[in-house]
Amino acid sequence: MPQPRLRRLFPKPADSVDLIQAYAYPPGDTPWLRANMIASVDGAATLGGRAGALGNPTDQWLLGLLRALSDVIIAGAGTVVAERYGPARVRPEFAGLRGAAPEPRMAVVSRSLELDFGSAFFIGERRPLVITCEAAPEARREEAEKVAEVVVAGEHKVEPSRLVAELAKRGYRRLLCEGGPQLLGELAAADVLDELCVSISPLLVGGNAPRITNHPADEYRRPLRLVHLLIDDDELLYARYRRDTEDDE
Numbered sequence: 001m002p003q004p005r006l007r008r009l010f011p012k013p014a015d016s017v018d019l020i021q022a023y024a025y026p027p028g029d030t031p032w033l034r035a036n037m038i039a040s041v042d043g044a045a046t047l048g049g050r051a052g053a054l055g056n057p058t059d060q061w062l063l064g065l066l067r068a069l070s071d072v073i074i075a076g077a078g079t080v081v082a083e084r085y086g087p088a089r090v091r092p093e094f095a096g097l098r099g100a101a102p103e104p105r106m107a108v109v110s111r112s113l114e115l116d117f118g119s120a121f122f123i124g125e126r127r128p129l130v131i132t133c134e135a136a137p138e139a140r141r142e143e144a145e146k147v148a149e150v151v152v153a154g155e156h157k158v159e160p161s162r163l164v165a166e167l168a169k170r171g172y173r174r175l176l177c178e179g180g181p182q183l184l185g186e187l188a189a190a191d192v193l194d195e196l197c198v199s200i201s202p203l204l205v206g207g208n209a210p211r212i213t214n215h216p217a218d219e220y221r222r223p224l225r226l227v228h229l230l231i232d233d234d235e236l237l238y239a240r241y242r243r244d245t246e247d248d249e
C-alpha cells in the first residue's frame with residue numbers, strides 16, 4: 001500500500017505530512033517508550049473483542065510504520081492471544097528504514113505464562129522475549145525457555161521500570177508497546193510512558209469494552225502534551241502525545 005494521505009490539523013495545518021519524520025523517535029541513547037492504541041469516540045478499546053475492527057487500512061499502515069521504526073514490540077499476553085500475534089514482519093515498503101538492522105524483536109508480558117508456545121508468535125526467525133516475574137509457574141517457565149528468551153522483571157508481576165531497564169540492557173532503545181489495556185494501564189500507573197499515540201475512530205460502539213487503560217490503581221494525573229493531530233480520508237484522527245515534563249503536579 002502506498003503512503004496514505006494524512007493531513008495535519010495541529011500544530012500547523014498541512015495537506016501532506018512526512019510521516020517518517022512525524023513519528024521519528026527522539027535521538028539519543030535513553031530508552032523511549034511509545035505506546036500505540038486505538039479507541040472509538042466513546043472510549044472503547046475493542047469492538048467484537050478486537051482492536052482491528054475499530055481501524056482501517058491507514059491505521060494499519062501507520063501501525064506498520066511504527067513497528068518499522070522500533071527496536072522491540074511489546075504486548076500483553078491478552079493481546080498476543082486475542083489479536084493472534086505472529087512474528088514481527090516489516091512491510092517491504094518500510095524495509096529501507098531499518099538499514100541492516102534485523103526485524104524488531106517481539107516481546108510478550110505475562111505472569112501466568114499460559115501461552116501457546118506452539119503458536120505463530122514463537123516461530124519467527126528471532127526468538128521472542130517472554131517478560132515475566134519470579135511468581136510465574138516454574139514448569140511454564142521451562143516451556144517458555146525452549147522457544148523464547150525469558151526475562152524476569154519483577155517479583156509478583158512485571159514491574160514497568162524493570163521492563164524498560166531489561167530491554168535497555170539488551171540494547172533496545174526504541175520501545176513500542178501495542179497494549180493491551182491492562183498492560184498500558186500498568187505502564188501509565190507506573191509513569192514510565194514517554195509517548196502515547198492514539199487513533200480515534202469516528203464510531204460510537206456502546207457495550208462494555210475496556211478503555212485503552214484498564215488498571216485497578218487509584219486515580220492519577222499524567223499530563224500530556226499534544227505533539228500533532230492528523231486526520232485521514234475516513235476521518236480517523238491520529239494524535240501523538242508525549243509526557244509533559246514541565247508539569248510538576
Ligand SMILES: NC(=O)c1ccc[n+]([C@@H]2O[C@H](COP(=O)([O-])OP(=O)(O)OC[C@H]3O[C@@H](n4cnc5c(N)ncnc54)[C@H](OP(=O)(O)O)[C@@H]3O)[C@@H](O)[C@H]2O)c1
Nearest residue numbers: 037038045051076077078079110111112158179180182183
Ligand atoms: N484498542 C487498542 O489499541 C488495543 C490494543 C491492544 C489490545 N486490544 C484489545 O484488548 C484486549 C485484551 O485486553 P487485556 O487488557 O487483557 O490485554 P493485555 O494487557 O494485552 O493482556 C493482559 C495480560 O498481560 C499480562 N500482564 C499485563 N500486565 C502485566 C504485568 N505487570 N505483569 C505480568 N503480566 C502482565 C497478564 O498476562 P497473564 O494473564 O498471562 O499473566 C495479563 O492477563 C483484546 O480484546 C485486544 O484486542 C486493544
